[in-house]
Amino acid sequence: MDELPIGRRVAYWRGRRKMSQQVFADRLGKSKSWVDKVERGVRRLDKFSVLYEIADILELDVQLLLGKDPERRTDALNCIDQVEVQEIRAALERYDSISAYFDAAPYPPPLTDLRKAVTHAWLTYQYGRYGMLTRALPKLLRDAQAADAGHEGEQSRAAAHLLGQVYQIASSVLRKLGECDLSWLAADRSIAVAQRADDPLLAGIATTRVCNALVAMGRPRPALELNVTIANRLAPGGSNDATPERLSVYGMLLLQGAMAAARVGDSATVDDLINGAWDAADLLGGDQNHYWTSFGPTNVELHRAAAAVELGDGGRAVQVHEQRIQEPAFNGLLPERRAHHLLDLARGYAQIGNLATAGEMLLRGDRLAPSEIRCRPIAHEVMADILRRTRGAPPSPVAELAEHMGVGV
Incomplete structure (x- = not known):
């Protein structure tokens, strides 16, 4: 089938999936006429984003649409x-x-x-x-x-x-x-x-996204000030109710403020903000996902460990993980949160010189959510650090993951 035009290959795989042109068009957000023209070769299919979307809908490797043998694709190639x-x-x-x-x-x-x-x-x-x-x-x-x-x-x-x-x-x-x-x-x-x-709460959680971007751009101090300012405006009490939604957004503002404070090395402010977030999580009563925050007691502890890593205290991060995070609650979180924490733990273990366990944390994170490990620049930095400081050859699973990530010594 390699010699067929791309439109014919789309038609072939659509037929294999027992999908009509109309159903396929609806899922793609296109007209039936558009699909028909593509399959007949009247309309060119030259946008990679559309090709990838078609591949997702047809549940196949995009290489098959391009007439190539599907490779063993890693998530790093697909970031x-x-x-x-x-x-x-x-x-x-x-x-x-x-x-x-x-x-x-x-x-x-x-x-x-x-x-x-x-x-x-x-x-x-x-x-x-x-x-x-x-x-x-x-x-x-x-x-x-x-x-x-x-x-x-x-x-x-x-x-x-x-x-x-x-x-x-x-x-x-x-x-x-x-x-x-x-x-x-x-x-x-x-x-x-x-x-x-x-929606003040939507604006509040949007503030955390702005502040995260500012921290990533090397501007943690204005991020800290903005997070705290908006958290004070949205804090439960007075005319503000204490709904689960408000507690979640308020708590996330405090947690992101703590991460910004950690970036500037202000450990006292980190402790104050995380303790405030813990109080909000305690009122919430459990891990929830209002406004897509994944906020709750477990997420507070994940941020406590992450802030310790940012402060350069890997030992404290490991201690938080071992003594304050309950495994059943942790396993109940969605994959991005868990894999992100395992990446933070890898950084913490590397800080205290436990390179073998740092590598194991990356492997565990990769099994949960490969993109969190293979696509993030910070994960590449951690892996490079592990490879550089490991005496002799690293364990084969770690070496294989490094190869998939495109990270060398």
Whole structure:
């Protein structure tokens, strides 16, 4: 089948999946006519983002669509490339809302469909599938922007809320992958949209995305100040109720403020903010996921360990893990949170010279959420440090993971 045109290969695999042109078009967000033209070779299929989306829908390796033998692909090869970065950048550079101010907006996507897509994107992020998410982001951004520009009346706030969430998703995954300038842009947009959505809690959690991007760009002090300022505005008490949603957003503002304080070496502020977050988590009563925060007692302890690593106290991070984090509760968290913590632990063990256990933490994280280990620049730094300081050859599983990550001594 290698000699077939790409459109014929799409038709072949669509048939193998027993999917009609109409069903395939609906899942792709295209018209049946578009699919028919692609399959007949009348329309070229030359955008990598569309190819990847087709491959995801047909549940096959994109290499098969390109007429090549599928390789043993690692997640590192599937994180994000410059074509995808440029497509996300182009989507972030759209200004549908201002265009709609002067001209009639196009038919916006139905909010029911968009809400499902946003929920799917959040879960894709929280399961650590960053490659799949970055390929879907350009279309999701365009759809959310069109909905925000096109809906009016009561639906306007709902559309703005969804767009604000999409910007937050984009900011979070772009920061993970080292695209800090785009992460800051998306986070900044999310704050403005949250204000139009008239949701202070959405604006509060958007603030944490801005501050995370600032810390990643080497600006932890303004990040600390902003987190604390907004946390004080949203704190339960007085006219502010103590709903689970408010406690979760307030707690995350304190935790992200603690991480910024750790970056500037202010251990006293770290302790104050984490203790405040612990009080909020205690009132919440358990680990929950309001506003996609994964906030609760266990997440507070994960941040306590992460802050210790940022302060250079790997021994303290290991102690927190062994004495304060309950295994059943930890195992109940979503993969991104657990793998992120294992990466922090790897850094902590490396700080105290336990390179073998540091490597094991990376391996455990890779089994949970490969993208969290193979795609993040900080994970590459940890692996390079382990390889450089290990006497003799590293254990074969660690060496194999390093090869998949593209990390050498």
